[in-house]
Structures are given as C-alpha cells and as structure tokens.
Amino acid sequence: MKDTIQLGIHHLPYHAVCDQTLLRQKIYPDMYKNYYWSDDFSAKYYIAQAKAGFIAVTDFFEEKELLLPEIQFSYALLDFKDLHISKKVQKLFRQKPLKLHISQNPDAVVQAISKIHKNNWLSPRYFRMLKQTRGADDNFQLISAYIEEEGKLVAGETGYIIGKTYTSLSGCSRREKRYNHYGTAQLVLLGQYLQRKGFAFWNLGQPYMDYKLALGAKIYERSSFLERWFEATKGPSSCTIHEASTSSFVPEKT
CATH class of the missing domain: 3.30.110 (Translation Initiation Factor IF3)
Known part of the structure; x- marks a missing residue:
C-alpha cells in the first residue's frame, strides 16, 4: 500500500x-x-x-x-480456522478450569477497563452511548466477554455484533503475575465461542498490535476488508446473543 x-x-x-x-x-x-x-x-x-x-x-x-x-x-481479521493457541495458554487451560462469560451487560468489563487503563478513550459519555444502542437496531448488539476468578474479573473485553461479525472495542487484563496469560486465554475462549456460534470472522481492528497476529489474525487492506465486511454484515443478524443473563463457555480440548 x-x-x-x-x-x-x-x-x-x-x-x-x-x-x-x-x-x-x-x-x-x-x-x-x-x-x-x-x-x-x-x-x-x-x-x-x-x-x-x-x-x-x-x-x-x-x-x-x-x-x-x-x-x-487496514484491519486485523481472524478467521477461526487460523486461531492459534500458544503452549502457555494450553498449559493454563490444563491447570485452571477457566470459563468465558458472555453478557449483554458490559458494565463490569468497562469498569475494569477504566481502573486498569487510566485516561482511555472509552469515556463515560462513549459508554452511555454504547448502552443506548441496546434494542435500537435488530442488526447491532453490544456484548461483553470476560473471565472471573475468585469473584474478580481478571480479563475481559466489550465489542459489538453486526450480522455474522464481531468487532472488538476495548479490553483489559489484570497485571498481577498470577494472572499471566489470562488475557490471551480470554481471547482464545472468545474465538472458540464465536466459531461455535457460526460467526464469519472476528474484526480485531488496528493490525499493528503483535498479540492479534500471534492469535492468528491476518491483515486486510481497506478495500479487501470492506468486501468481506459488507458480505458478512448484510441482513438481520443470525449470530445474536439471545441470553438475557450471563452465560459461560469452557475451552475446547486442544
């Protein structure tokens, strides 16, 4: 380019x-x-x-x-067949009974983001706007995905569903040593969850962060992205998360 x-x-x-x-x-x-x-x-x-x-x-x-x-x-897009699970995350899955929680309520995740990332762009006004999208369009849904341990949110993110796509907005993970690799584990679990639900791909946004490519994402220039985007987002969403309360998802065997 x-x-x-x-x-x-x-x-x-x-x-x-x-x-x-x-x-x-x-x-x-x-x-x-x-x-x-x-x-x-x-x-x-x-x-x-x-x-x-x-x-x-x-x-x-x-x-x-x-x-x-x-x-x-350009955009980082993950096709689920390319999802990479590192040896460290595989080891974490064997050691810990981690569960991914999926919720229509992003409050807990956004509060955690604000605590961990000071002065981040996900401002109170932006968050109020996000919450106002609920029920406003049949082909748009805000969700959160997170891992808890001992009653604490240790890794999570919020994003939105349009059609058969999921787009990440912002996320966080606790920085204590005992939570090493939990952030990556949350991403892997979310990728597996989206694949199981029949999503076409995961839009991870900006491609310059190494963790996205390590996860298996590939870089698409704007025109190539838009071609895939409009094909996967047209019409009412068939991948809506219907649960009114939090649901959970455990890792698939690796």
Missing part, C-alpha cells in the same frame, strides 16, 4: 455514513484519510458508522469531547 497521511480531520455527519454512493465513490477510496470527527453521540449515529465499517474512539479538542470514527487503512 502507498504511504498514507491524514490531511486534516473532516466532519462526518449522519447522512454521510448512510450515503452508500458517497462512501463508495469518495470516502472509501481516499487512502489519505482515515479519521473523521462528529459531535453526534446518539445511538443512531454510532450504529450507522459501525455498519459502514468505521471503528470510533473519542478525543478532546478545545475541551470538547468528540467522536472520531475511523475507516482504517
């Missing part, structure tokens, strides 16, 4: 993320731009930009909090 550079951050209103002609003819082909901004923190806007392939974070400009939808230059 040619060198890219962000030449200013432009406003991205609601009508723009819903305009397929504008997206396909101007925004998606423009490989000099990835970040845009919006002050629209509504559930309707958030769902629309997510369906269009953007992944949004937050930042402040002149003390005003803004939403920054990013149509990335």
Whole structure:
C-alpha cells in the first residue's frame, strides 16, 4: 500500500455514513484519510458508522469531547480456522478450569477497563452511548466477554455484533503475575465461542498490535476488508446473543 497521511480531520455527519454512493465513490477510496470527527453521540449515529465499517474512539479538542470514527487503512481479521493457541495458554487451560462469560451487560468489563487503563478513550459519555444502542437496531448488539476468578474479573473485553461479525472495542487484563496469560486465554475462549456460534470472522481492528497476529489474525487492506465486511454484515443478524443473563463457555480440548 502507498504511504498514507491524514490531511486534516473532516466532519462526518449522519447522512454521510448512510450515503452508500458517497462512501463508495469518495470516502472509501481516499487512502489519505482515515479519521473523521462528529459531535453526534446518539445511538443512531454510532450504529450507522459501525455498519459502514468505521471503528470510533473519542478525543478532546478545545475541551470538547468528540467522536472520531475511523475507516482504517487496514484491519486485523481472524478467521477461526487460523486461531492459534500458544503452549502457555494450553498449559493454563490444563491447570485452571477457566470459563468465558458472555453478557449483554458490559458494565463490569468497562469498569475494569477504566481502573486498569487510566485516561482511555472509552469515556463515560462513549459508554452511555454504547448502552443506548441496546434494542435500537435488530442488526447491532453490544456484548461483553470476560473471565472471573475468585469473584474478580481478571480479563475481559466489550465489542459489538453486526450480522455474522464481531468487532472488538476495548479490553483489559489484570497485571498481577498470577494472572499471566489470562488475557490471551480470554481471547482464545472468545474465538472458540464465536466459531461455535457460526460467526464469519472476528474484526480485531488496528493490525499493528503483535498479540492479534500471534492469535492468528491476518491483515486486510481497506478495500479487501470492506468486501468481506459488507458480505458478512448484510441482513438481520443470525449470530445474536439471545441470553438475557450471563452465560459461560469452557475451552475446547486442544
């Protein structure tokens, strides 16, 4: 891919993320731009930009909090046949009866993220917006996935389901030595869970973090990502998590 550079951050209103002609003819082909901004923190806007392939974070400009939808230059996607389980995680599974909990309520995970990662982009306003998406669209669902030990959340993440895709937003794991590899174990368990539920792939977002490639993800440039994205997200979701309360999933044999 040619060198890219962000030449200013432009406003991205609601009508723009819903305009397929504008997206396909101007925004998606423009490989000099990835970040845009919006002050629209509504559930309707958030769902629309997510369906269009953007992944949004937050930042402040002149003390005003803004939403920054990013149509990335490239994405890390995990096809479940490529899921890699390291020897250290396999050993952890043999030693510990770990369970992955899946919930429609992200409160506990987001609270843990805020404690472990200070000044992170998943701000209180962003979180309120995420919670407002619940029930707003039949093809969008916010979930959390986490591991607990001795009543404590030790590793977890939150993300959303669209169609047959799951997109990670943010996660955390406790840093004490006794919880070494729990973060990776949570990812492996989630990958196995998504595969069992019939998801097409896992969108891990930015590809520059080594752990994603170590997990088995591969890098897709924007155009290749969008081709797979729209095929897997069209129509009502067939991979919705229906449990009203927390469910659990144990590792498959390795």
